[in-house]
Amino acid sequence: MMEQMEMEKITTKRTKKPRKPASDQVKLSKKVIYFFGNKKTDGGKELLSEMGGKGAGLGEMTRIGLPVPPGFVLSTRLCSLYRKEKKLSAPLVKEIRKAVEKLESMTGTRFGDPSNPLLLSVRSGAAVSMPGMMETILNLGLNEKTAEGLAKLTGNECFAYDSYRRFLQMFGDVVLGIDSRAFEKKLGEEKRKAGVDDDAKLPLSSLRKLAGEFKTLMTATTPPPLEGEGQGEGEILLEDVHWQLYQAIGAVFASWDIPRAAEYRRIHNIPDDLGTAVTVQTMVFGNMGEDSASGVAFTRNPATGEKRVYGEFLVNAQGEDVVAGTRDPLPLSRMRDWNPSSYAELLEVCDLLEKHYLDMQDVEFTVQKGNFWMLQCRRGKRTGKSAARIAVEMAKEGLITKEEAVLRLSPEQLSGMLHNQVDPSAHKEILAEGLPASPGAASGHIVFHPERAVAWSAQGKKVLLVRPETSPEDIGGMHAAQGILTSRGGMTSHAAVVTRGMGKCCIVGCFDLTVHLDENRCEIKGEKFPEGTLLTLDGTTGEVLRGTVSTIKGEFSTEARELLQWADTFRTLKVRANADLPEDAAVARKFGAEGIGLCRTEHMFFGEDRILAVRRLIIANNPEARRSAVQEILPMQRNDFMGILRHMDGLPVTIRLLDPPLHEFLPRQKEDIEELAKTLGLTLEAAESLVDRMREANPMLGHRGCRLGITHSEIYEMQVEAIIEAACLLQTKENVRVIPEIMIPLVADAAEVKILRSRVDSVAQRVMDRYSCSLDYTVGTMIELPRAALVADEIAEQMDFFSFGTNDLTQTTYGISRDDAASFMPAYEEKKIFVTDPFASIDEKGVGKLMAIAVELGRKTKKQLKIGICGEHGGDPASVAFCHKLGLDYVSCSPYRVAVARLAAAQAALRSAGPIKK
């Protein structure tokens, strides 16, 4: 066994004052090099964060007796030290040298010994997989002498010089920072000269020549930035194999910070201070001739989940060649013919690994002169479809429990199954990128006006609605369109929220796009696109594509459905849907919604048949005139409510009273105002003055929600009348079990709900008396303003339930308007001010603290107070987990997210219940 090596020793020996801050010492006084080989290992999967994924996998495989070439792992903790000091400390260098000596004695080779050289691979490997993001160097230990020696030893000069020129190329690129195209250019020239198109077919003379040319390239370059004892002090010491090793280790540590790796971490929210481990391993060669090969395999099919080893291999090649695409690899099934025993060994190893890891694995292997070696194993990435099938089948095979199976499918994978996708194999030309507001893909003719979208769609044309931004009056056009593209707005702008509700693809905040509504055209990066141009939107990536690009239709697999049924047995949170229309309610029920958590009534005000009455209501300057206007709307609203309540027979339906400011129901364009004046019998001046007077500086914080209910009591009274009439009619005439929940929006003070609740109750009683019908209706409120959360104890006295409106609560808590955030959000994300978008996942520190206060205060007043959430966050898995933790009764989300929320709720319950039993 490798002797314990203390980081402390390594870092402190050279300094006169060995005292470091205590916190540093704690971190460093730990083992930092882990050895594996000969069925023994210093660590395996339990040391993932120390050894990285690759190192831990190699250790684990060694431990369970698989054929793994010996090697050692430098801890991830050394990475941050290296990044700070930009060199390996002398004591660490000594320890590395000792580890190399151990490898020498174990393999019977010697590092730098031409007669029997130890050759090494140096690879990165973080605790979280970052495939291809960092650097790797193979064949290390080759120089002029050992290359010659390897040739002699193997009797294969081509192999030896091919390996040598590969090493030089990688080292030059990774350590010395030489543009890899310089090497590729020379390689290309030699292939042309030799008349071959495959690297493996280059004759020895070319390979030797290349090695020489590569070395010339490298020595002509400026010395690498590395320095320090035994590390060359800035000189290039290519013939010194130890120098090679130290430089390579440093370069791999340093590759943690190369831009693509940093970007990958940013996208995947991987902490910057995690660091990579470095695995130094004895080389085995798949390029040692026709009896050698390299390959990759998945223990089950990563695309379909089928239970059969799946992968590719390449004869006489190193691992890199399999994935590089320079030669065409063969399917694994062909391996049986090439080397039956290696193939059998692979299948056996795969089976063993699955039984050991209880999950599908992604492995790399090499066959060196007929000997089978494992070089990597890790959890295999897979599609949603595959994940569901593997999870269900493994549970049925008894490998994992149903609980574990439910945890195996990520909510996003589940959601992804539903959306149409741009065919990955299709050619695409990206015109612009915006925010991926609602996933899916759609092609169609662009139009700029909602009416045009409706008209063209009625003619059977597929259209995409392109707008600067959308507003509630565009809703018809949005329904008609296949997808929506806006130049402005953020992830929770009107367009984004509404389209996610519709399960329709949408891209917002596409700043390269300028929409010229008057001229019926748009412009992207200087190119003009008239109405009717065919485009494709990829709402999953945010890409705007030229022309029609083929798409693949999405749906849940059988296994996904089965997993969801299992999930339902584990969750405690109920899942409801936000739905404004009977059609939406039907979709929601299909996806398993257990009620409607938010039925917005304002969309019902925009219909052609009622907008006129709404506008008459707005200009009415006395309660009488207002009452007469709302009475026109009443029968239509009653009908709307009957539709939804009928669909949700037996399930609760939360209906929110009118929320938006009234000016949203007035037109904005001059022509429309003229039209308005005509219809209402006003002068143009009066109409303009009306529109102007109603205008608000900050409509989000304006005269809306229950404020409207207080000042325009006729509206809420009409709505309550319509709801209760609808419910009475259904209950008495159609025997439908109705459970209406009336919800008051934008409450800030208990006095508001006190007044409104008594009005609601008195209207409800009057209607029930009229129908001689008794209903179990309840009255509750949105908690969507910080103040409502802060005085929730007082509000709860008046209310039967709370529903968190986390969109507005996030906007007001942060003081950020979702409609205006696009101009600074990219900078905020780039600078990591927002690690996650608070409009996508509940901000637990701020908004979440208010929610916790509201839950605590509300339940202090009423222990059994029903509390849900109906903001966009209700469909976000992390937020669902948070809601579970808060002890909410339900989450409500868009119909298309219901299944996702069911799964997320189950996972939250399972995770909070502690470790899963196997």
Place this chain on the structure above:
Amino acid sequence: MMEQMEMEKITTKRTKKPRKPASDQVKLSKKVIYFFGNKKTDGGKELLSEMGGKGAGLGEMTRIGLPVPPGFVLSTRLCSLYRKEKKLSAPLVKEIRKAVEKLESMTGTRFGDPSNPLLLSVRSGAAVSMPGMMETILNLGLNEKTAEGLAKLTGNECFAYDSYRRFLQMFGDVVLGIDSRAFEKKLGEEKRKAGVDDDAKLPLSSLRKLAGEFKTLMTATTPPPLEGEGQGEGEILLEDVHWQLYQAIGAVFASWDIPRAAEYRRIHNIPDDLGTAVTVQTMVFGNMGEDSASGVAFTRNPATGEKRVYGEFLVNAQGEDVVAGTRDPLPLSRMRDWNPSSYAELLEVCDLLEKHYLDMQDVEFTVQKGNFWMLQCRRGKRTGKSAARIAVEMAKEGLITKEEAVLRLSPEQLSGMLHNQVDPSAHKEILAEGLPASPGAASGHIVFHPERAVAWSAQGKKVLLVRPETSPEDIGGMHAAQGILTSRGGMTSHAAVVTRGMGKCCIVGCFDLTVHLDENRCEIKGEKFPEGTLLTLDGTTGEVLRGTVSTIKGEFSTEARELLQWADTFRTLKVRANADLPEDAAVARKFGAEGIGLCRTEHMFFGEDRILAVRRLIIANNPEARRSAVQEILPMQRNDFMGILRHMDGLPVTIRLLDPPLHEFLPRQKEDIEELAKTLGLTLEAAESLVDRMREANPMLGHRGCRLGITHSEIYEMQVEAIIEAACLLQTKENVRVIPEIMIPLVADAAEVKILRSRVDSVAQRVMDRYSCSLDYTVGTMIELPRAALVADEIAEQMDFFSFGTNDLTQTTYGISRDDAASFMPAYEEKKIFVTDPFASIDEKGVGKLMAIAVELGRKTKKQLKIGICGEHGGDPASVAFCHKLGLDYVSCSPYRVAVARLAAAQAALRSAGPIKK
């Protein structure tokens, strides 16, 4: 002594189930009738809430031996019972009868006995003074027989029938609800017939006739709504003196709910459930002849504070006549000639009362046939000037302590001294009313454009700026104008906030006003007012007046200044001012500011000389161009800062980095955009598109504050450079002691301040190095978003101080835009949803809770964290008291509120220190 009477007895005897909810029982098992007379009393000032102001005063005066006619008081607690049951309970009636019997035996008279009738007054009196709001009935106990008897007894038939017709008139009006004009009409007819113009001169025949006619009027009316045992069961029993009494008591209780009383309570925030007491007192008569009189007196002058009894009296009159204005009362000095001994008694009583109550008193007295009687004493209302003088002089006289003196002047009285007032004696015609946004009065020619205001003002004209609303670009015009009038906006709209800062009168939200900017005119209720029309604004009342109305200039009195100096010795809160300009800083210092708590830098961006550079900055699309634009602004900003820092030599100056969204610096009108295009060399289309792109849906929640600092780092860097350069120059060249505090606005997350603080520090270090100067600058943040309060512990790690921006904090906590609130705030106030306007006084339950969280979390991180407030609330006395309670270090307010805040801070400190020692 009156025997203890238990409410419980009164209310429960008649019901079979005496059990009431426990809480009711607790309230009711208390004494409800208090007797006073013959130097003994059941209670005095200690029972204010039970006996009401009038009753407690009478009890107290009785106790200290003053001549008070005996009587009894029905507790305020009976009021709410009466309002609920609409009658007096039988047991209560019995107790009243017993109290009357006690009066009979004490006075040797009998109620209803013609030979020597007991006559009573029945008066209201709540714990809080509501002068003239409720009802009174005098001379009760008179009927056909007792009137005749009284005539005989006094030998003065005129007196007897004058008293009788007065009683009938009051009873008819108050109890029976007969329009008082019916009585006045008959009285007028009789005076005409008799050829007299004074009620007192009516001959006996007329008086007798009037009594008869009044009775006819009364019996013709519908029975009063009162009923119940001994209360007439709906019949009119005018001859029954007991019936008179019960009806009168009921009517006085009921008068708690008459509209003027309810409205008065609404305006003065008096709780509705307080209720009034009823005082039943033996009548004494000032109208018993030329040796009788009634009068009112203040122990010191209520207008000036001069230490001399001040008041009026009327010979041969009842108290009502003195204040009714039907006869001209005489100044008290004339009383000496009329009856020297009564006058001497009055002066003695006044002196005694002041020494007893230790405050200036307002008393009512009656002289009956040469005998002096006290009928009322209460704390005298007074002007601010008077309050200050009385407080200072009483302290110097040794009557009260300096602490008490400081508590005697209300902050609003102090503030009122400063404002010009519309001369109360001037004739005024009110054209419209708006919200009184900033007090004071101003006359001038109306103009509609800021440039016109500047131009006319430069010509020496006084102008009023009239706008739909104001924006930061109007600032020049606002400075030039005498007052501002806007048709839109609420109490914290831009116009309101800025004018309060300037101490300039302003009316906002004047909905009867329509401003036609294009036509250079406005309209009020259909009347057109062209530019140049003379108007007067009364910012104290919100009235818009026609023409020029004369005004009175305001300033602090000598005593007010002295009180303020005393106040400074008691307060712990520091008081700073919000000032953007050197002139403002000078004013602030004059008013005693101990620093600048908020210097907004955005106003500095609007100057003609810099707006162009600002606009170049906005259109710049790369950091280079932005940097070059801000470099133009730098020297001007540095100059601004030097001006302010110089004025505040030795005191801290908190400078807030740029806060508003950049689009505020772009024009809105088409012509101005054309101008913009020309200046910046853009096409009109490009300029319009720029303005359009910059537009925000909710600018309040948009790309502003530190978000701008994050995305446009050049701006903040320039500002920091300008601040530090200014400070270095002053410190090194002018030996000014500079204490700059750099404040970052609109922070929501610690990550924001972390980035910005390090940028600030690095710029500051660079500049200090350049000047070889070391400054004690600090860096802090506004806490103006709920999230900042919720994560204040993290933010405090990066910051040296917090400053609450309670304007924005209130807006976001409530989700109310101050610019849009005017449309629903009146309804909210009317319905008492807002008992106080949260933009005027800190909402302690909601916003205050967040502030408390922020203080607690902030000081958990940094125990000595300096915390202040710079929102508008900093000048509101209630909010200042709350800030004292929270333990803030300072409040900052507009320069003209500094003295108010000093006084309020002292009062808060004194009040929180417990009862004041005398």
